[in-house]
Amino acid sequence: MTDTLTPILTKFWDDPQSWTLATYEKHDGYKALRKALGMKPEEVLGAVKDSNIRGRGGAGFPTGMKWSFMSPPDGGPRYLVVNADESEPGTCKDVPLMMANPHSLIEGVAISSYAIGCEHAFIYLRGEVVHVYRRLLRAVEEARAAGYLGDNVAGSGVKVEITVHAGAGAYICGEETALLDSLEGRRGQPRLKPPFPGAAGLYARPTSVNNVESIASVPGIILEGSDWFKGMGTEKSTGFGIFSLSGHVTNPGQFEAPLGITMRELIDLAGGMRGGRKLKFWTPGGSSTPIFTEEHLDVPLDFDSVAAAGSMLGTRALQVFDETVSVVRAVSRWTDFYAHESCGKCTPCREGTWWLRQIMTRIENGQGTQDDIDKLLDICDNILGRSFCALGDAATSPITSAVKYFREEFEIGMHTPAHVLFPPERSVLFDVNTKESSGMVSA
């Protein structure tokens, strides 16, 4: 039986100077790269495929399969682009990973690049986390100086360069084709698919876009073997992942565990609900995934079980809200976010999110009209599946799921403002009168 928590990527985050090459090498760092370079690229790809690791960026597409779907080599460049845009509300795993252990990502990039025949890889980091950028730049520099990157990686004759690129603030740049346009120096707007990036991605060349955690998991798979990886998690959601608990638990934080752990177990590890209050609703994988309630506490947090229960595992961004919180207020704020971040390329999302925002604001202010709930659902119906990219679909998730579980709260929004029904000061973490923190950070 696997232990409840399985620190792998997080294993030495508490080392002093955990981010340095010296620390990483002390913990078997770059051994996997040496091992990989002794294998054929297709064997490395085969091992990743055999591990069944599914992408950690949200959609859960098998990483090895994505690589094998890339157009065959034609002598021209092929690219690996790491998606380090981490902007999905609630998601906070890649940023601490890159801050504390950037070399796991760099080694993963070197191995993955070798596997897919890429000589120049990119890490697209959101621009709003400057210290993470420093750590990545430094890690690349250290790895290059040690011969793990460059024209002759670890003496093998293989070439791998990494450019770490900072974005400039736009959630949509996490969508893989928008990310590629942004990396090409354009407005970050999604591209029509097909062609998929595997056929025509960065500079119209075969490209694989993978999440930070997906790529950082590759060294372990190579070093310890795909059976080791499959020994954790469930049959169809193999391996481990970082689960991020935030909100009204006693101790929010990061928990690295096999996929399939339950929210009940995680809340327990987080010290239960703050002040013994009742759980009201939570997101399994960020604001784009339909909300869950208490009835879903025992759903195994793996891709298929969460989907079967009506939501998505997403990025394991578990945002927890207790009974003091107005679901209308929460959803209204997420709706503001989607309206703000809609890139404007397609009509259902650009216009639809604007209207959703108008109506959600009305309901939050207690000024909803008789048919507002129907109108909300009707607009959601017109956005879902009709938008150019998944951001439009995502904007509908919080609304439709919240109406499903808490319809009466939306109805009350026809006459009573959310802040009257649920005084906001009851939800905050500090005493509003003294405005001092109640010191809930770590037990």
Place this chain on the structure above:
Amino acid sequence: MSADPNETWNASGFLHVSPESKRPYAADVLESLHADAAEIIARYPQKRSALLPLLHLVQSVDGYVSGRGVSFCAEVLDLTTAEVSGVATFYTQYKRHPNGEYTVGVCTNTLCAIMGGDQIWDTVSEHLGVGHDETTGDGKITLERIECNAACDYAPVVMTNWEFFDNQTPDSTVKLVDDLRAGKQVAPTRGPSRVCTFKEVSRVLAGFDDGLADEGVGAGPASLLGLRIAKDNGWVAPEGGDSAGSGTASSTDRKDGSQ
């Protein structure tokens, strides 16, 4: 309420730039801009990819995306100024009017807002007398409402020049902005020993290392929570093929998701 130091900036955007915004760069500034631009362009197989870092570079010199900065980017990348402006206006980190020395961003996305971000925003906005994307009269602070900054386990979060200030309260944030305005050195929770200026940070975002990577913590307490609990309980990941010789996958039984 706006305390914009320079009224002419209120009509923001490239179409309404002040004469200063278009005044040519001094020769030495231009020379170093060209040297930096060449270094940035060399990082990419195609030079247009250099546009985002170049815009950060322009902000490191002018404190915002100036008209002359747009022209400079267009010139070195063989683009039209309209193409450059089109990109600059898409991203929230590019400023269309002179930014304060410090951008203070209060996260008011749902989770932080509910944990206290809304109260922090109200208090600080009232304290400074400025609203979203407005700058204090002394040019020190540009206040912003920001979206989720990937630090929700430290909610409520405030970013200062894109460094993390975790677990904030209205009082701590008021103290933060007061210290910044008084010119005191301020240290983020997870970051270097001091917050750099907007221009300095913009230069880092253009990809130029400032040598501060080794400062600060590796991880904050919330990031380490799971690890600490695992250590307390003696929980570890299974032994692997490399460490155990033959692999220990069969010793685990959590295969069907139901435990």
